[in-house]
Amino acid sequence: MRLFPRLLLSHLAVITAMGAVLVLTAELAAHPFIQRHVDEMVRQMGGAGAGMRDDLSHGMRETLTRALLTALPLALLVATATAWIAARRVTDSVRTLQAGSAALASGEYGRQLPEGGQDELAELAHSFNVMAGTLAQVEQGRVELIGNVAHELRAPVSAVRGYVEAAQDGLMDSQDAMGAVHRELGSLERLARDLSLVSRVEAGQVDLRPQVTDARTLLEHAQQRFALPFEERGVTLRVGPLSSPIPVWTDPERAAQILGNLLGNALRHTPPGGRVQVGAHARAGQVQITVQ
Secondary structure, eight states: OOHHHHHHHHHHHHHHHHHHHHHHHHHHHHHHHHHHHHHHHHHHHGGGGGGGHHHHHHHHHHHHHHHHHHHHHHHHHHHHHHHHHHHHHHHHHHHHHHHHHHHHHTTOTTOOOOOOSSSHHHHHHHHHHHHHHHHHHHHHHHHHHHHHHHHHHHHHHHHHHHHHHHHHTTSSOHHHHHHHHHHHHHHHHHHHHHHHTHHHHHTTOOOOOOEEEEHHHHHHHHHHHHHHHHHHHTOEEEEOOOOSOOEEEEOHHHHHHHHHHHHHHHHHHSOTTOEEEEEEEEETTEEEEEEO
16 A cells, blocks of 8 residues: 555544544543533522433433534544645655655756755755765766876876887987886876775875975976977977976975876867976965966
């Protein structure tokens, strides 16, 4: 049996039981009450009222019973209508929640339920909406993670391809090319370690190993890493000028990762014949690295 008939039948059972209790209680409680009033009426009527005691008592009890039997159907009708409305409201809310859950299960994380009212059903709808919003954020994070991983893989893979092709064409010494490829493989290994620690990344617990580093070294390594891809695209990559050391407290590996992402973006969006300028400046106790 579905929820609405069960709720309605349970309400009707309670209404019927309460009606029976009401009639029984009225009949039992009315007897002494009626008897006191009959005695008072007989006393006021004197001797003439003594013979009417039974008739008065019977008439008053019969009147009460008829009044109860007349009012009871109307009360049951009103109670039944109220029970129907209450059961319908509960089942409508359950159906709405069921439809929302089905949509959520099919991947529609943007589904929201109406939150009207101040009762538990409204609180349940609010909790559902919060859950749907959280799942939507998780899904968005998953999509962004896939995009970020693809973006992270693109730079070292492109660099490795450039070094290998340069070595094959005789444009770069094989030993230098192997050293450069080895560095890029280190970047790929770092990415693999990061992917194995996704839960820690989401919790904001990324491992950082900061140390004093010369910003010029970061830029020079980046220039060496992207020299061939920029040359192949016909884009000029310039660094500096950097005349004096620029010490900075940073994680060199993470800083190189960020700088590589910026240079990769610049390379994709700069047309052939264009120029990309990279610089570093000490300012107010911090170091600002720019890619223009």
